[in-house]
Amino acid sequence: MKTLKAINGNDLIELGFTPKKWFNEALQYINENQLDENEMAIYLEQFRSPDPDPIPLYDQPKDFIINIRPEHDNEIDNVEKVINTMKVLMKTPTLIGGAIMPDACPTGPEGHIPVGGVVVAKNAIHPGFHSADICCSVMLTDFGKVDPKEILNAAHSITHFGYGGRPRGEQMPMSQELMGAFRDNFFLKDEKLISIARSHMGTQGDGNHFLFVGTSKNTGNTMMVTHHGSRAPGAMLYDKGMKVANRFRQEISPETLKENAWIPFETEEGQSYWDALQLIRAWTKENHEAIHNAVLEKLNLEKQDRYWNEHNFVFRDGDLFYHAKGATPLDDKFMPDITGPRLIPLNMAEPVLIVQGKTNERNLGFAPHGAGRNFSRTQHKKSLAHKTIEEVFEEETKGLDIRFFTNDIDISELPTAYKSAKNVRAQIEEYGLCEVLDEVMPYGCIMAGDVQKNAPWKNKKKFRKA
Incomplete structure (x- = not known):
């Protein structure tokens, strides 16, 4: 036979x-x-079930709360774009509510969720709403009465910014428990992804990610704050999630914008993706802890306190999924490992705010995540073209110990690249979004720097030409 x-x-x-x-x-x-x-x-x-009728977009956008207004002429265009993109976005058929925060700014064509946006979906996870930088988050460690320069120097010798992971011999260990959990998940059981997760442990990437050192306004203690997301492992999960979401979109709601596709939570894929998000969250927290613990160990210190929160993630409350694209969760129900108050960084020359708050009629349980931008990086650089990079750096960082990991100044991350911190704080108070408990006053900061200037592929190109 x-x-x-x-x-x-x-x-x-x-x-x-x-x-x-x-x-x-x-x-x-x-x-x-x-x-x-x-x-x-x-x-x-x-x-084989019969093809369901496609789910149409809403005729009119669902209502959303506006917690932002332009404070000067430069902000008018930005606020108009944020509101317009939300109007298109809120026609997505899974959404039942939303809000925009005082630091909001657009991230792409109309209909894409803006930075500073929160939307609530019923029984659906939208990978495009958390983007590739899944679980972008902040962690604070209180070092007590220690010289801030000592902390910044130690941190500078330990942290790692820029493209890729740490070279062999310099890698920080990823826990065996977490690796095992990756291998048990449909989306993460990829040995290439796991290898990258191991090499990226203890790294901070580029862009607006930073390592900030300052002193508590209340206690005078030195505090270190790190800001980064899930690096390449998160980006790889996002790519996989978008492919699955778009397969569902083509079947059940082809009118929905590709970037707004969703994975129905009740499906096997939806539940696996939700579990994968929790594992990426755990990896990101472990990544922060690796850097903070290494600084403590180098200086032979014990931490006085520590807390963290993500501000770019999906949060669940029953069958409702709150997608925060750059918004700080306040409500305890959103955080399974509540460690203390929440953190809102503004820019390298301004304090990191330590806040608390509850869900109210305006905030949906969230606060801003930072200061946001009024202009793109390119526009900002063009506006400063009449000055040298060194002149801009000197003017904007006077009195601060500001370092760039690549040793190339990135003026698109200096204070004037961002919205006015004063205005964001004023609107936090005006709209009653949260309460400021303390401030970490700036001493210094490390950021990636201009990673494009001497990028590895550019150096290879120069070498070939030579």
Whole structure:
């Protein structure tokens, strides 16, 4: 008797079936009974559901709360764009509410969620709403009465900014427990992803990510704050999530913008993706802790206090999924590991705010995550073209110990690149978004620097030309 080729899940997908819980049972039955092509088609017909009617966009956008207004002419265009993009976004058929924060700024074409935006979806996770920088977050460690320069010097010798991970021999360990959990998850059980997660442990990336040292206004204690997300492992999860979400979009809501596609939570993929988000969150927290603990160890110190919060993530309350694209969670229900008050950094020359708050009629349980931008990085650089980089740096960082990991100044991360911290704070108070408990007054800061100037691929290109 001829043995038929074993059927696997990819074969069922090629036949037009979406991966579901019944796959394992069906594959076992087909292979054990060695069904031929016709027998298999008859057997599988029971699992083929009729194509559902596509879910249309809302005719009118769902209501959203506006916690922002322009304070001067430079902000008028930004605020108009933020409101307009929210109006398009809020036609997405899963959404039931939203809010924009005082630090809001657009991130792309109309309909894309802005930075400083919060939207609430019912039974749906939208990978595009957290973007590739999943779990961008901040952690604070209180070092007590220690010279801030000593902390900044130690941190500078330990942290790692820029592209890629740490070289071999300099890597910080990723916990075995977390690696095992990655291997058990549908989205993360990728050995290349796990290898990258190991090499990126203890790294901070580029852009607006930083390591900030300052002193508490209340106690005078020296505090270190790190800001970064889940690095390449998070970006890889985002790519996988968007592919799955867009497969669902094509089936159930083709009118929805590609960037606003969603994974239905009740599906196997939805629950696996939710679990993957929690593991990426755990990796990101471990990444922060690796840097903070290494600084403590180098100086032979014990931490006085520590707390953290993400501000770019998806938060669940029953069947509602709160997507915060740059917004600080205040409500305790959003954080499974409540460690203390929350953190809102503004810019390198301004304090990091230590805040608390509760859900109210304006905030949906969230506060701003920082100061936001009125102009793109390119626009900002053009506006300063009449000055040298050194002149701009000297003017904007006077009295502070500001360092760039690459030794190349990035003027797009200096204070004037951001919204007025004073105005953001005033609108936090005006709209009653949260309460400021303390401030970490700035001493100094480390950022990646201009990573494009001497990027590895540019150096290779120069070498080839030479």
